[in-house]
Amino acid sequence: MSNTTVNKKTPAAYNYVDSRVGFSAALKRNMRKVFPDHWSFMLGEIALYSFLILLLTGTFLTLWYKPSMTEVIYNGSYIPLKGIPMSEAYASTLEISFDVRGGMLLRQIHHWAALFFIAAMVVHLLRVFFTGAYRKPREFNWLLGIALLTLGLLAGFSGYSLPDDLLSGVGLKIASGIIQALPVVGTWALYFLFGGEFPGTEVISRLYSIHILLLPGAILALVTAHLLLVWTQKHTQYPGPGRTEKNVVGYPLLPVYTAKAGGFFFIVFGVTTLLGALVTINPIWLYGPYTPDQVTAGSQPDWYIGFLEGSLRVMPAIEFNIFNTWTFSPNVLIPALILPGLMFALMGAYPFLESWITGDKREHNLLDRPRNAPTRTALGTMSLSFYILLWIGGGNDIIATTFNLSINAITWFMRVALIAVPPLVFIATRRICLGLQRNDLDKLLHGKETGRILRLPEGGFVEVHEPVSEAELPKLLARETYPVWELPQKVDANGIKTPKYRRQLMKAKLSAWWTKGDLPIPTMKEIQSGQHHAHEALEQAHEFGVEPGKEEIVTSTNH
Amino acid sequence: MTNKFDINNTFDPDNENQAPKVSKEVATKLPTPAKGVDHYLRRTDTDPKAAKRAERQVAAFFGASSLFTLIFVVSFFAIPRETKIAVSLIGVTSAQNIVLGTSFGLAILFIGIGAIHWAKKLMPDVEMVQERKEMKPADEVQQEALDAFRVGATESGVGQRKLIRRSLLGALALFPLPFVVMLRDLGPAPKGELRKTAWQEDLHIVTDITYEKIRPEDIPVGNLISAMPENILEIQEEEGNLNERGKSAILLVRMRPEDIKSQQGPDWDYQGIVAYSKICTHVGCPIALYEQRTHHLLCPCHQSTFDLADSGQPIFGPAARRLPQLAITVDEEGYLVARQGFQEPIGPSFWERGA
Numbered sequence: 047m048s049n050t051t052v053n054k055k056t057p058a059a060y061n062y063v064d065s066r067v068g069f070s071a072a073l074k075r076n077m078r079k080v081f082p083d084h085w086s087f088m089l090g091e092i093a094l095y096s097f098l099i100l101l102l103t104g105t106f107l108t109l110w111y112k113p114s115m116t117e118v119i120y121n122g123s124y125i126p127l128k129g130i131p132m133s134e135a136y137a138s139t140l141e142i143s144f145d146v147r148g149g150m151l152l153r154q155i156h157h158w159a160a161l162f163f164i165a166a167m168v169v170h171l172l173r174v175f176f177t178g179a180y181r182k183p184r185e186f187n188w189l190l191g192i193a194l195l196t197l198g199l200l201a202g203f204s205g206y207s208l209p210d211d212l213l214s215g216v217g218l219k220i221a222s223g224i225i226q227a228l229p230v231v232g233t234w235a236l237y238f239l240f241g242g243e244f245p246g247t248e249v250i251s252r253l254y255s256i257h258i259l260l261l262p263g264a265i266l267a268l269v270t271a272h273l274l275l276v277w278t279q280k281h282t283q284y285p286g287p288g289r290t291e292k293n294v295v296g297y298p299l300l301p302v303y304t305a306k307a308g309g310f311f312f313i314v315f316g317v318t319t320l321l322g323a324l325v326t327i328n329p330i331w332l333y334g335p336y337t338p339d340q341v342t343a344g345s346q347p348d349w350y351i352g353f354l355e356g357s358l359r360v361m362p363a364i365e366f367n368i369f370n371t372w373t374f375s376p377n378v379l380i381p382a383l384i385l386p387g388l389m390f391a392l393m394g395a396y397p398f399l400e401s402w403i404t405g406d407k408r409e410h411n412l413l414d415r416p417r418n419a420p421t422r423t424a425l426g427t428m429s430l431s432f433y434i435l436l437w438i439g440g441g442n443d444i445i446a447t448t449f450n451l452s453i454n455a456i457t458w459f460m461r462v463a464l465i466a467v468p469p470l471v472f473i474a475t476r477r478i479c480l481g482l483q484r485n486d487l488d489k490l491l492h493g494k495e496t497g498r499i500l501r502l503p504e505g506g507f508v509e510v511h512e513p514v515s516e517a518e519l520p521k522l523l524a525r526e527t528y529p530v531w532e533l534p535q536k537v538d539a540n541g542i543k544t545p546k547y548r549r550q551l552m553k554a555k556l557s558a559w560w561t562k563g564d565l566p567i568p569t570m571k572e573i574q575s576g577q578h579h580a581h582e583a584l585e586q587a588h589e590f591g592v593e594p595g596k597e598e599i600v601t602s603t604n605h
Numbered sequence: 606m607t608n609k610f611d612i613n614n615t616f617d618p619d620n621e622n623q624a625p626k627v628s629k630e631v632a633t634k635l636p637t638p639a640k641g642v643d644h645y646l647r648r649t650d651t652d653p654k655a656a657k658r659a660e661r662q663v664a665a666f667f668g669a670s671s672l673f674t675l676i677f678v679v680s681f682f683a684i685p686r687e688t689k690i691a692v693s694l695i696g697v698t699s700a701q702n703i704v705l706g707t708s709f710g711l712a713i714l715f716i717g718i719g720a721i722h723w724a725k726k727l728m729p730d731v732e733m734v735q736e737r738k739e740m741k742p743a744d745e746v747q748q749e750a751l752d753a754f755r756v757g758a759t760e761s762g763v764g765q766r767k768l769i770r771r772s773l774l775g776a777l778a779l780f781p782l783p784f785v786v787m788l789r790d791l792g793p794a795p796k797g798e799l800r801k802t803a804w805q806e807d808l809h810i811v812t813d814i815t816y817e818k819i820r821p822e823d824i825p826v827g828n829l830i831s832a833m834p835e836n837i838l839e840i841q842e843e844e845g846n847l848n849e850r851g852k853s854a855i856l857l858v859r860m861r862p863e864d865i866k867s868q869q870g871p872d873w874d875y876q877g878i879v880a881y882s883k884i885c886t887h888v889g890c891p892i893a894l895y896e897q898r899t900h901h902l903l904c905p906c907h908q909s910t911f912d913l914a915d916s917g918q919p920i921f922g923p924a925a926r927r928l929p930q931l932a933i934t935v936d937e938e939g940y941l942v943a944r945q946g947f948q949e950p951i952g953p954s955f956w957e958r959g960a
Contacts, residue, residue, distance in 0.1 A: 049802060078733075079636075080636045083732075115665075122874035123687075130868075147686060147705070151706045219888070220888045220889070223890075226954070227954055232956045233799060234794075234795060236955075237792035237795050242848070243793045243798055243846065246848060247845060247846050262606045287643070288639040288732075289639075291737075292736060294638045294737055295733070295734045297732065297733065298828070302728050304729060305721065309716070309723075309724065310717060312713050313714060314717075315714075315717070316712075316714025316715075316716075318710075319716070322701070323707045324695060324707070328813060337835070338847050338851030339831065340771050341881060341905055342905070343894060343905040345906070360923075361923045362923070363925040364925065365926065365954060366960050371957075371959050372958075372959065373958040377923045377924070378923070409740065411606040450697045597747040
């Protein structure tokens with residue numbers, strides 16, 4: 047590729063290190079490694095870079111922050127809180143915000159980066175889901191991603207609690223109430239985490255070691271594994287000209303990808319820093335120190351806890367007494383633990399369920415277009431709508447006060463909507479996907495509509511179709527269909543019971559549901575004749591003097 | 606339906622539905638420009654002047670970055686911490702934070718912009734192709750790996766020597782135990798503290814800010830007061846934590862006696878003043894929003910709503926239990942006191958709570 051002269055002499059320093067480390071073979075393999083280019087591949091990068099920003103700014107914050115619940119009288123430079131008793135944690139957070147130069151900036155960058163970290167992970171997860179990137183051989187990376195999201199949520203929550211302000215303290219109180227509700231072990235778990243009753247004097251320092259050591263360590267380890275797998279498996283790519291399941295088309299690691307990805311790190315970091323400079327986030331000085339008998343109205347958690355807040359809010363009041371001795375609280379356990387547990391478990395199991403239903407055990411390196419997997423896409427939007435409704439439910443008080451609505455009405459609406467809306471979203475999405483597929487098929491078999499109507503000498507009208515461009519063709523050809531498994535016989539002809547009959551039956555039914563409405567894949571012959579026909583029609587149009595873009599005899603977009 | 610799908614076959618490169626494939630040799634060589642991909646020349650590819658201009662632009666971005674870093678360093682020392690500036694849309698804010706943050710942010714951002722501009726304008730933009738191998742190694746390689754493992758395992762004798770294997774598994778299973786045991790001292794054993802509060806007979810009710818005793822006439826009808834037991838500060842001092850504050854907090858509300866529909870005990874009010882635990886029975890937020898007209902109390906966390914005119918019963922939201930009521934009266938000097946402690950545990954549910 048490059049025709050610049052390469053200096054053949056081995057630099058002494060390179061030789062020195064290579065003689066001791068022996069990395070030439072690895073460098074040779076990887077320096078020109080190809081990475082495909084697409085905006086949606088940057089979502090995971092944003093998550094990674096946000097994590098690096100978090101490590102960097104977090105390390106700085108630990109230089110001043112004091113994870114202690116010892117009561118002190120504040121005497122810093124923030125006048126409104128002068129002379130007020132508060133925990134050392136809160137006082138040192140105020141010190142970082144008002145007395146350490148650049149401290150406020152660091153705190154705000156750290157908080158913004160945390161919000162971006164989780165947001166980028168969520169959107170990255172959606173991209174991976176809707177394009178089927180989790181399919182073989184990338185199932186483990188999907189699981190690693192879900193583990194990372196879980197750890198990210200925990201890291202976010204533990205960090206949110208550290209300033210020990212009134213808002214974060216209320217969040218911690220809610221967490222303590224959830225732990226306390228655990229069957230059998232609840233009280234013990236509460237006492238173990240808080241060193242006794244809530245709030246005690248231990249929890250901040252414990253959350254601190256979890257937040258700055260345990261969780262970042264675990265995230266770093268999993269991120270490394272995640273990236274190593276991306277590296278060895280090579281990145282997926284969207285269907286397009288020259289791209290196949292067996293190659294990867296894009297730009298080499300050095301120089302283009304290094305410049306773009308490295309540059310993008312600085313873009314993410316720069317934008318986060320500007321936000322930290324210009325947009326206040328988590329103004330803890332306004333909330334005041336935490337005390338367990340006070341609360342602020344309209345309090346909201348960080349966005350990523352919103353769905354849990356919503357599920358807690360919309361849950362009806364169900365609680366049992368067992369033999370008048372034990373209290374069992376589904377009103378807390380279902381929304382706070384069972385529901386998120388189920389959501390994450392389903393996400394984790396999904397790639398394996400899909401491959402079981404479709405029977406697809408092949409390697410996939412070309413991504414699916416969402417429309418080409420209607421059932422998957424519909425399941426995705428269905429789940430997403432459920433999540434978004436929970437999230438909206440978490441802001442029911444804000445909605446009520448902003449729009450002057452009854453909080454009870456909103457809550458009831460959410461309860462109904464959580465059950466009714468997702469199935470409707472499922473149906474609508476599948477229909478839209480199939481509609482888009484039909485449109486694609488139409489382009490393949492009849493060419494592209496041009497909106498130009500031609501009057502023939504005999505008086506009839508035809509619409510001119512153009513053949514599909516070379517660049518678009520691979521995209522349109524990328525769709526696949528999956529088999530519908532035959533319904534198993536309970537007993538075969540010889541009267542022998544079919545082994546695993548129920549499982550087979552379920553699989554057959556699920557595969558019928560999975561492929562419902564699938565359009566047949568056109569044969570190459572059909573496509574060629576269709577494109578040929580479009581081509582001919584275009585020729586004919588030219589013959590009658592119709593040029594693309596020129597004034598028509600009759601123009602119409604109706605068909 | 607299944608013209609493209611063959612369950613036993615992995616990907617078929619000869620299928621004519623596929624885009625043009627790349628020859629096998631490529632895998633071992635450096636990536637080559639991809640075939641069949643449209644490529645358009647950029648102005649910087651054809652016009653040396655444009656290339657030169659792009660080069661200057663990239664350098665300008667990097668130069669701007671250096672400049673802003675210097676601005677950061679200078680303003681760190683030059684701008685006094687207390688200086689405030691008014692910025693449109695933001696309001697009056699710390700000049701230092703704005704200037705430090707903006708200069709640092711731009712210093713970082715310009716490195717990124719410069720690098721990407723460089724890549725887009727001047728680095729080759731020809732898409733390259735590289736072949737992939739299936740993740741699964743060749744069968745022989747798998748076999749060799751497994752053989753190596755089997756040889757090693759056989760040599761160790763872990764299969765045959767059951768005694769060693771079992772004793773080792775036992776030792777490995779037990780050795781983390783000290784770590785688990787040591788976790789025991791994370792907290793004390795529960796001794797029913799969740800059932801108790803500081804409230805007891807004749808304890809004065811004081812406000813939660815000034816800690817002054819309260820007379821019934823201090824509370825007009827319709828008013829709500831947050832209150833504590835009189836010894837709350839001593840308890841805090843003694844225990845060195847805020848635990849009791851989170852349990853003993855109560856709300857005093859005065860309503861017209863005829864508005865009280867029911868109470869948790871006979872005449873637990875004093876002249877229409879009722880006292881309820883301030884701690885929500887859902888997950889324990891302090892409750893603060895009171896609606897005079899309906900006597901409803903709303904928890905700001907999850908909107909559980911309790912009717913203080915009707916024994917503190919939950920009427921909406923996720924809380925399933927009523928707010929415990931504190932029976933009150935006045936002492937001989939006319940100050941409000943508790944008649945007894947709470948008769949049921951306050952706050953959120955816990956397993957051992959019972960009915």
